[in-house]
Amino acid sequence: xxxxxxxxKLAMVDTHWDPKVVAAYxxxxxxxVKFRGAFPFHDHPxxxxxxxxxxxxxxxxVGDETHxxxxxxxxxxxxxxxxxxxxxxxxxxxxxxxxxxxNTGDPATAAKKERI
Amino acid sequence: xxxxxxxxKLAMVDTHWDPKVVAAYxxxxxxxVKFRGAFPFHDHPxxxxxxxxxxxxxxxxVGDETHxxxxxxxxxxxxxxxxxxxxxxxxxxxxxxxxxxxNTGDPATAAKKERI
Numbered sequence: 001x002x003x004x005x006x007x008x009k010l011a012m013v014d015t016h017w018d019p020k021v022v023a024a025y026x027x028x029x030x031x032x033v034k035f036r037g038a039f040p041f042h043d044h045p046x047x048x049x050x051x052x053x054x055x056x057x058x059x060x061x062v063g064d065e066t067h068x069x070x071x072x073x074x075x076x077x078x079x080x081x082x083x084x085x086x087x088x089x090x091x092x093x094x095x096x097x098x099x100x101x102x103n104t105g106d107p108a109t110a111a112k113k114e115r116i
Numbered sequence: 117x118x119x120x121x122x123x124x125k126l127a128m129v130d131t132h133w134d135p136k137v138v139a140a141y142x143x144x145x146x147x148x149v150k151f152r153g154a155f156p157f158h159d160h161p162x163x164x165x166x167x168x169x170x171x172x173x174x175x176x177x178v179g180d181e182t183h184x185x186x187x188x189x190x191x192x193x194x195x196x197x198x199x200x201x202x203x204x205x206x207x208x209x210x211x212x213x214x215x216x217x218x219n220t221g222d223p224a225t226a227a228k229k230e231r232i
Contacts, residue, residue: 001178001197006188023192025166025212028142030190050141052210054188062117072122072170074146076139081117094168096141096212 006032006054010092012116019095019103020116029113031095035087042084042105047098049077056091060084122148122170126208128232135211135219137231145229147211151203158200158221163214165193172207176200 009022009032017039019031035058051060052074060067060075062083069075077083085093097103102110125138125148133155135147151174167176168190176183176191178199185191193199201209213219218226 001181001183001191001194003183003185004190006190023190024164025192026144026164026195026214030166030192048140048142050146067117067119069119074120074122074139075117076141076146078117079142098142 004030006092006094009116010034010054016090017103018111019113021113022116024099025096027099028096029099029101031097031113033093033095035085035091035093036089038086039084040104040109041082043080043082044077044097044101044105045080047079047101049079049083050094050096051075051077051085052094054092054094056087056089058091058093059086059088061086120146122208122210125232126150126170132206133219134227135229137229140215141212143215144212145215145217147213147229149209149211150206151201151209152206154202155200156220157198159196159198160193160213160217160221161196163195163217165195165199166210166212167191167193167201168210170208170210172203172205174207174209175202175204177202 019033023030053069135149139146169185
């Protein structure tokens, strides 16, 4: 039980598309991640996917639409909906997914989600 | 499915200790709320309680300790742990709790948690 400062945690991250767990909530991983470039399209059949932009701009391609998120904006991609995040310049994001959810939708290609 | 701007949602709230639902994630309510003054001590026997400060300063009395959270800082109170938030001046907070969780720990005194 302690205060988690998101900026301090993000300063420890020097990779992209590599979420780091900073807290746990009811079996969910609370994560920080840096985005840059385009992530592969994927879906999560068993869970919604929560994105909150902390810094920068994120494009979320969801189905046939593109949603643009700036700081202080959040989006929940419903389970089973194909999506990909993109960022032209580095963006900093808070993610929430159930513990063990592969970020790519596929355990074979998923990031490790280490705790920091 | 749409982008939720937290500042816009918070601008619609003119009450304190009265969480408003802005999105849903896997059966959880994503809420914005304004704190001012001291909330009653309570606990949630069945769920963790997620706080992320958007603006202002929040004191979280948790058991015998007080944690001070500023903007961009989060705290998860584990299930069953007695706590109360306080704020000397108005603070703006993102909350996550399972849908239907009484904010006071008691359905008889809980806020309605309307969707905005």
